[in-house]
Amino acid sequence: MSELVAEDQDATPLQSLVTDWSTDQETFKRVHWGKAMMWIFLLSDTFIFSCFLTSYMTVRSSTTMPWPNPSEVFGLTIAGHSVPLLLIAIMTFILISSSGTMALAVNYGYRRDRRTTALLMFATALFGLTFVSMQAFEWTKLIREGVRPWGNPWGAPQFGSSFFMITGFHGFHVSIGVIYLSTIAIKVLKGDFERKGNYEVVEIAGLYWHFVDLVWVFIFAFFYLW
Amino acid sequence: MTTETAHAQVSLTPSKEHNVKQGQQHPLGIYFVIWGLLFVLSTFSYLVDYFDFVGFTRWALILSLMWLKAGLIVAVFMHMRWERLALVYAILIPPLLLGILVTLMSLESDYTFWTRIVFFGLFRSHPGA
Numbered sequence: 001m002s003e004l005v006a007e008d009q010d011a012t013p014l015q016s017l018v019t020d021w022s023t024d025q026e027t028f029k030r031v032h033w034g035k036a037m038m039w040i041f042l043l044s045d046t047f048i049f050s051c052f053l054t055s056y057m058t059v060r061s062s063t064t065m066p067w068p069n070p071s072e073v074f075g076l077t078i079a080g081h082s083v084p085l086l087l088i089a090i091m092t093f094i095l096i097s098s099s100g101t102m103a104l105a106v107n108y109g110y111r112r113d114r115r116t117t118a119l120l121m122f123a124t125a126l127f128g129l130t131f132v133s134m135q136a137f138e139w140t141k142l143i144r145e146g147v148r149p150w151g152n153p154w155g156a157p158q159f160g161s162s163f164f165m166i167t168g169f170h171g172f173h174v175s176i177g178v179i180y181l182s183t184i185a186i187k188v189l190k191g192d193f194e195r196k197g198n199y200e201v202v203e204i205a206g207l208y209w210h211f212v213d214l215v216w217v218f219i220f221a222f223f224y225l226w
Numbered sequence: 227m228t229t230e231t232a233h234a235q236v237s238l239t240p241s242k243e244h245n246v247k248q249g250q251q252h253p254l255g256i257y258f259v260i261w262g263l264l265f266v267l268s269t270f271s272y273l274v275d276y277f278d279f280v281g282f283t284r285w286a287l288i289l290s291l292m293w294l295k296a297g298l299i300v301a302v303f304m305h306m307r308w309e310r311l312a313l314v315y316a317i318l319i320p321p322l323l324l325g326i327l328v329t330l331m332s333l334e335s336d337y338t339f340w341t342r343i344v345f346f347g348l349f350r351s352h353p354g355a
Binding site: 013014016017020021027028029030031036039040042043046047050051054055057058059061062063064071084085089092093096097099100102103104106107110111203206207210211213214217218220221224225226 | 251252257261268272275276285288289291302303304305310312313315316317324328332334335336343346
């Protein structure tokens with residue numbers, strides 16, 4: 001075992017890849033098991049969201065009716081001027097900022113600065129809550145305008161089902177994330193991880209949160225901008 | 227190599243492998259830089275829509291900005307660039323298979339589109355045409 005570790009110090013990344021996968025024991029060396037599991041969960045989640053986006057691509061490119069113009073559908077009228085996609089742009093910036101505060105929280109966690117870590121995590125959760133609220137506003141607006149999973153006033157009926165399915169599932173992830181982060185933040189404040197001296201839990205929660213932001217990047221590009 | 231020298235070597239180079247210490251610790255500055263970059267890139271994506279680029283320019287801009295943002299989030303915020311290759315490949319290679327699904331479904335949707343045109347009647351949904 002120790003020889004293995006020693007060899008590893010001089011190995012090129014590619015050699016280490018081959019060694020790690022052929023040792024017939026622990027593959028992800030020096031990676032917290034929780035982190036490896038979170039990554040594998042996120043990988044499966046990637047496939048779920050990819051299935052949604054691929055089916056959206058399929059219905060959009062196979063419909064013979066014109067697709068509603070997202071730029072107009074999601075536009076807001078501010079002081080008589082209609083600004084395209086304004087709400088979505090603000091939501092994007094909010095989610096990026098939440099990712100920023102989360103990255104800082106992970107860093108302060110490893111410095112064992114419990115107060116700052118918890119504060120940054122609560123800020124992240126608050127950004128997430130703002131995001132979900134804006135999404136609720138967007139849904140309400142669209143439902144009032146007559147968008148349903150089976151039809152809408154502007155064109156291809158598939159628009160509604162794709163929209164509700166994709167943004168709904170993403171919003172669900174954000175909501176779960178808010179609960180998850182708040183729980184961990186409270187535990188950080190209480191000093192639960194101080195006893196074990198291990199703040200990797202914060203990093204693992206961070207991975208989940210950054211993933212939610214990552215998925216939004218793809219939804220923003222494919223659903224709202226395309 | 228004996229066990230003693232192996233241990234010696236490990237203890238001599240504790241900083242080489244960053245997470246020997248604990249988890250992922252990096253200077254704060256890099257997070258602020260990435261945060262700023264993500265803001266700039268998102269502004270660009272928004273401007274693609276605002277200035278109403280169309281056709282190939284639009285697709286190229288949307289996709290390249292999307293991949294840049296995704297890359298920055300995964301590499302820095304999710305610390306992928308500092309992880310061991312065994313983990314990096316295990317996570318990043320499987321999604322490449324999605325390319326097959328996307329290709330198959332785009333062929334299939336093309337087929338569905340033309341079937342609809344043929345069976346439902348040409349331009350039925352465009353009364354003006």
